[in-house]
Amino acid sequence: MFYHGRIGPDNEPSKARRWLRKEVADAPHLHAVTGRFTRESDDSPASLVEKLKRNYAFFSRMTYDEIVNLMRWCERKHFPAGAVIFEKGNPSEDFFLIVFGQVAVRVGEKELARLGPGECFGEMGVLEEAPRNATVTATQDTLVLCIEGGLLTGENPTLGYKILAQVAKQLSERLRKMNDLLKKIRS
Numbered sequence: 001m002f003y004h005g006r007i008g009p010d011n012e013p014s015k016a017r018r019w020l021r022k023e024v025a026d027a028p029h030l031h032a033v034t035g036r037f038t039r040e041s042d043d044s045p046a047s048l049v050e051k052l053k054r055n056y057a058f059f060s061r062m063t064y065d066e067i068v069n070l071m072r073w074c075e076r077k078h079f080p081a082g083a084v085i086f087e088k089g090n091p092s093e094d095f096f097l098i099v100f101g102q103v104a105v106r107v108g109e110k111e112l113a114r115l116g117p118g119e120c121f122g123e124m125g126v127l128e129e130a131p132r133n134a135t136v137t138a139t140q141d142t143l144v145l146c147i148e149g150g151l152l153t154g155e156n157p158t159l160g161y162k163i164l165a166q167v168a169k170q171l172s173e174r175l176r177k178m179n180d181l182l183k184k185i186r187s
Helices: 013-026 045-055 064-073 123-128 157-186
Strands: 075-079 084-086 094-100 103-107 110-115 135-138 142-148
Touching (some): 045 064, 064 142, 064 157, 094 123, 123 157
Antiparallel strands (some): 094 142, 103 110
């Protein structure tokens, strides 16, 4: 698991870089060559962060240190195929970013969406401070970053803003797809 502590004002960028170097050496899942965080690479921490920025739009506008700090605040969670990540009605305290794998979003037996690497889910409940409105299940082996809702308004407002901007972008893209689908159905 990632370190869950917050980064205080005394933690300058060099400390974040040292932490990531140690985490890469110690963590079994921190590499993004194949879209998975794995250990199988000789890449430097800087190279790993660049791959995150390049391969995941979610990280594209974040600085090196912001990505490292976000990784420190997040918990990695692994779900095998068929595992329920959360159920409709559960409390919404955090949301998830898919690192690898795929999830299905369902209400009852109706599948509403399938989401894959780089996509967020669970964000609506966090933003609305409301219970989950759907059940999400891993459809294949899936690794997610669990992002606490408090991070959005916490100690690093710039990072919170960048996270919210990416969440808003994904929500807008989903809304646009649904609008296009409704137009097709009506015509």
